[in-house]
Amino acid sequence: MSQRYLALDVLRGLTVALMIVVNTPGDWGAVYAPFLHAEWHGFTLTDLVFPSFLFVVGNAMAFALGKYEHLGHGAVLAKLCKRSALIFLLGFLLYWFPFFKLDDAGQFAWSPWSLTRIPGVLQRIALCYLAAALILHYGKTRGALAFSAVALLGYWAILSLWGDYSLHGNAPAKLDLLLLGDSHLYHGEGIAFDPEGILGTLPAIVNVIAGYLAGSLLRQTAPAQLRARLVQLAVAGALCVAVALCWNEVFPINKKLWTSSYVMLGIGLDLLLLATLMFIIDVRHMTGWTYFFEVFGKNTLFIYLVSEVLVIIAFTVRTGGGNLYQWLYTQWFTGWAPARVGSLLFAVSFMLLCWLIAYAMDKRKLYIKV
Numbered sequence: 146m147s148q149r150y151l152a153l154d155v156l157r158g159l160t161v162a163l164m165i166v167v168n169t170p171g172d173w174g175a176v177y178a179p180f181l182h183a184e185w186h187g188f189t190l191t192d193l194v195f196p197s198f199l200f201v202v203g204n205a206m207a208f209a210l211g212k213y214e215h216l217g218h219g220a221v222l223a224k225l226c227k228r229s230a231l232i233f234l235l236g237f238l239l240y241w242f243p244f245f246k247l248d249d250a251g252q253f254a255w256s257p258w259s260l261t262r263i264p265g266v267l268q269r270i271a272l273c274y275l276a277a278a279l280i281l282h283y284g285k286t287r288g289a290l291a292f293s294a295v296a297l298l299g300y301w302a303i304l305s306l307w308g309d310y311s312l313h314g315n316a317p318a319k320l321d322l323l324l325l326g327d328s329h330l331y332h333g334e335g336i337a338f339d340p341e342g343i344l345g346t347l348p349a350i351v352n353v354i355a356g357y358l359a360g361s362l363l364r365q366t367a368p369a370q371l372r373a374r375l376v377q378l379a380v381a382g383a384l385c386v387a388v389a390l391c392w393n394e395v396f397p398i399n400k401k402l403w404t405s406s407y408v409m410l411g412i413g414l415d416l417l418l419l420a421t422l423m424f425i426i427d428v429r430h431m432t433g434w435t436y437f438f439e440v441f442g443k444n445t446l447f448i449y450l451v452s453e454v455l456v457i458i459a460f461t462v463r464t465g466g467g468n469l470y471q472w473l474y475t476q477w478f479t480g481w482a483p484a485r486v487g488s489l490l491f492a493v494s495f496m497l498l499c500w501l502i503a504y505a506m507d508k509r510k511l512y513i514k515v
Contacts, residue, residue, distance in 0.1 A: 152422040153384055155416075157201040157440030160194060165452045165499055166215075169473035175393045175484035185312065186397040188410060194397050195266065195400070196352045197418075198412030201445075203356020207364055210278060210357070215423060221282055229275035232446070232515055236267025237388045239453055243461055264321070264330040264341040267446075271326050272346050277353035286358065293351045297405035300348045304404070310397055312336070317344040317369055317402060338401075345403035348447030355412040359419060370427060377421040385413030440503045447513040 170176045179190040232435045241261045245253045281289050308316040312334060319420045320340040321330055330337040359378060389398060389410035398407045425431050441448060460469035478487040478494075506512070 150423060150427045151432065151439070152419065152426040153201070153204050153363070154442040155206070155426060155435050155438045155453045156197070156419055156422055156442075158440065158442030160197045161441045161445050161448055161499070162438065162496055163190075164194045166489075166494040167194060169451070169456060170320055171478050171488040172484060173489040176487055177489060178381045180489070181402055186399050187290075187437075188398050188400070188407070192400040192407075192415045193414055196349075197350035197415050197508045198266075198280060199270065199345060199349060200356035200359075200415040202270060202274055203277060203358075204360035205418070206274070206278060206353070207280070207357045207360030209282060213282070218282075222279070225275055227280045228515065229271045231273035232280070232377065233268050235264045235450060235515065236271065237261065237263065238451065239267065239457075242454065242457055249335060255431070260328050262339070263325055264331070264343070266341060267450075269341045269346055270446075273350045273353045276346075277357060278348070280354065281357060285359075287386065289354045289358070293354055296347050296351055297408060300344075301405050303344070304396075310402065310459070317342045317401055318343050318476065333360065334401075337393065340401040340403070346406045346407050348403050351408050352411060356415070359416060363423075366380040368427075371423070375420045375424055375428070378416050378423075381462045381515070382413045382416030383422065385409045385416065387413075389413060391461055406487070439505050440500060441511055444503050446508055446515045448499055448503050451502060452495070455495075455499075461465055 161422035167180050170180065178234055181189060182191050184187050200278055213224060216224070243259060244256055246256050276443050277289075280292050284292065304310065304316050306499045308314045308319060312318075313336065315338075318336075318338045321339050321344070322337060324343060325339075327337040329338040330342070349507060356376065362374065362378075386409075389408075392409060398404060402408055426435060459473070460468045462469040465472040465475075474487075474491050478491045481487075482490065
């Protein structure tokens with residue numbers, strides 16, 4: 146039995162839509178709290194977006210990895226490494242884009258790659274995808290579960306023994322500075338600290354594995370058994386959330402450090418969300434609203450790339466004494482609505498623009514797979 150469920154596509158599209166909204170407010174100084182990451186320890190709606198993206202990568206892997214089994218270990222390794230390298234390269238080029246900047250004299254100057262951030266969202270997706278796929282290919286389910294336990298407990302031990310859980314004293318930042326250097330890291334926290342750094346990738350692999358195991362379980366579930374399977378997913382999700390909340394007492398939930406408690410919380414909420422969506426869509430067949438998210442779900446990585454490129458272009462183009470991004474927000478979304486409302490409407494409007502691109506691609510049956 147190899148059953149395909151619509152809710153998996155809807156979850157993928159929902160994740161992309163929310164990711165675009167939280168990434169593109171009109172004014173970062175006027176954002177509703179749920180659409181901001183927790184400042185350090187803690188959890189918001191926005192903090193669920195990235196682990197959900199990894200979770201749905203695992204879901205998709207459950208339907209694709211089995212197709213590689215007949216190729217042999219060498220061919221599988223080559224295929225996985227090639228795809229991972231391409232996604233990683235796209236992420237790096239995205240941060241380097243548009244490859245030039247305006248200097249103080251208003252002249253174009255080349256942006257050296259030596260000052261370009263190396264870690265990032267797509268880079269972490271690439272590494273987690275490759276690691277999870279290799280673990281599942283060679284170790285199967287038992288090996289993946291063993292790795293997950295060791296990774297989460299080991300990461301806790303590393304952060305406890307070689308630093309603390311603060312912005313300035315954590316082990317992941319120290320390792321990134323040592324291996325990558327200050328100029329290749331994110332500085333949005335005021336110092337060289339990258340929330341998508343090297344060490345934090347270790348527990349993030351578990352998010353992908355969890356998505357794979359959930360997707361694999363559903364793939365082998367006959368429609369007549371679906372209700373019982375959804376109860377199992379919901380119970381597993383609730384248990385993961387309970388473990389996360391207990392673990393939070395000694396190892397705080399923290400997205401930027403990608404702590405083990407944060408991993409468990411993300412997995413638990415994703416399992417509960419998936420079970421809920423599947424009950425609504427695949428059991429009750431309430432599908433009148435799903436096409437909007439299906440469109441996003443059919444070109445997930447490509448639409449995410451498009452959204453990021455459009456934002457970078459808007460910030461690069463100069464107009465009205467500032468950049469195009471600020472000009473559009475000021476001209477169309479300020480003066481007639483409260484600041485946070487206008488900022489959110491700008492983000493939603495940009496998301497709808499990306500949706501129109503995805504819709505046009507879907508109508509032409511154009512699906513770009515990385």
